[in-house]
Amino acid sequence: MDVARVLRMNGGTGETSYANNSLIQQKSITLTKPIREEAITCFYKERLPRTLAIADLGCSSGPNALFVTGELIQNVEKLRRDLNHxxxxxxxxxxDLPANDFNNIFKSLECFKQNLSRRVIGGIDQCYITGVPGSFYGRILPTNSLDFVHSSNSLHWISQVPKHVENNKGNIYIASTSPLDVRKAYYDQFQRDFSSFLKCRAQELVEGGRMVLTLAGRSNDYPSSHESKYIWELLSKALNDMVLEGIIKEDEVDSFNLPLYCPSPSELVLEIEKEGSFTLNLLEAFEVSWKDACGDEDLNDNNSGFKVAQFIRAATEPLFVSHFGEAITDDLFHRYQNIIADRMAKENNVLVFLTMSLTKTT
Known part of the structure; x- marks a missing residue:
């Protein structure tokens, strides 16, 4: 699987689009607002910059793509007025990766700037926004060109499916039945990728520059912990049911693994300390319920199952289509919806997110 070519959130604004199925991501962004506010406040007060360069890495498309940008600008505008600057x-x-729906973002820029000007006293005159396609596991911007880096719900996607995971049979991610060498392969790939991410950002950020990163993770050191694997195990079950019915072949499932890793806090700390360019100011874990995929809607279990399945579909459909073909997609996620609905009727499940605030020191 060529992850850089295939991995993207569903574009557009249709029923299965990321734009209409990203409420869990929006929830995680909302919960981490105080951490971003503190980071941008500290940077601005220390530097009082005349130019402020901000990168949002893994921006995707839809309403979340510009949400943090607008929030950060409003924070700075309040600060500079208080300081009379x-x-x-x-x-x-x-x-984001080249296959991302950047056109959806560009079409919304004029409306974004108009709304931002209404929220900021005196308006905003000088705000320049550009798209930068490419993998953030490599360099994407010039040396010392950034003041602030934000990334939310992206860094758990690794650069490639780990090598030597062929024996992860019947699974599409680390599961209870995954062999130890599969777990190690996933962890090794995450280590390489996150280390590369840190090295690249250390070159692109100015000294004293800030980063706030949020990604799906787990709260403990067990790679197959319930909170990080369960939602994927249920998707594996839907695929394996289709194998039993002869709809897809067993070896098709056995040869498919997600380019994903949900790290623990200690794994993140280890890589940050090893790379050595950043001071870790804060690292927090928090939970988001599967039910947050439904927003404020009062839904029954079956409709809630549909919303959760749509949330996962919006983030992964291109991966499944590239491997299994488009013909099975509706059937797969309909089965998944029913499995999710059954679980939601019996138990309350959560996803764990990890947020960290870092300062470039060397």
């Missing part, structure tokens, strides 16, 4: 020029870099 002029508004800085804002340079915003929106990054």
């Amino acid at each position: 002029e508004s800085p020029e804002y340079i915003i870099f929106l990054n």
Whole structure:
């Protein structure tokens, strides 16, 4: 699987689009707002920059793509008014893999700027926004060009499916039945990728620059912990049911693994300390219920199952289509919806997210 070519959230604004099925991601962004506010406040007060360069890495598309950008600009504008300073020029870099629906973002820019100007006293004159396609596991911007980096719900996607996971039979991610060498292969790939991410950002950030990163993870050191694997095990079950019915072949499932890793806090700390360019100011774990995929809607279990299945479909459908073909997609996620609904009727499940705030020190 060529992850850089295939991995993307569903584009557009249709029923299965990421734009209409990203409430869990929105919830995680909302919960981490105080951490971003503290980070941007500290940076601005220390530097009082005339130009502020912000990168949002893994921006995807839809309403979440520009949400944090607008929030950060409003924070800075309040600060500069309190300090009686002029508004800085804002340079915003929106990054994702080349297959991302950047057109959806670009079409919304005029509306975004208009709304932002209404929220900021005196309006915003100098705000320049550009798209930067490419993998954030490599360099994407010039040396010392960034002041602030944000990434939310992206860094758990690794750069490739780990090598030597062929014996992860019947599973699409680390599961209770996954052999130890599969777990190690996933962890090794995460180590390489996260280390590369840190090295690249250390080159692109100015000294004293800030990063706030949020990704799906787990709260303990067990790679197959319930909170990080369960939602994927249920998707594996839907696939294996289709194998039993002869709809897809067993070896098709056995040869498919997700390019995903949900780290623990200690695994993140280890890589940050090993790389050595950043001070870790804060690292927090928090839970988001599967039910948050439904927003404020009062739904029954079956409809809630549909919403959760749509949330996963919006984030993974291109991966499944590239491997299994488009013909099985509706059937697969309909089965998944029913499995999810059954579980939600019996238990309350959560996803764990990890948020960290870092400062470049060397």
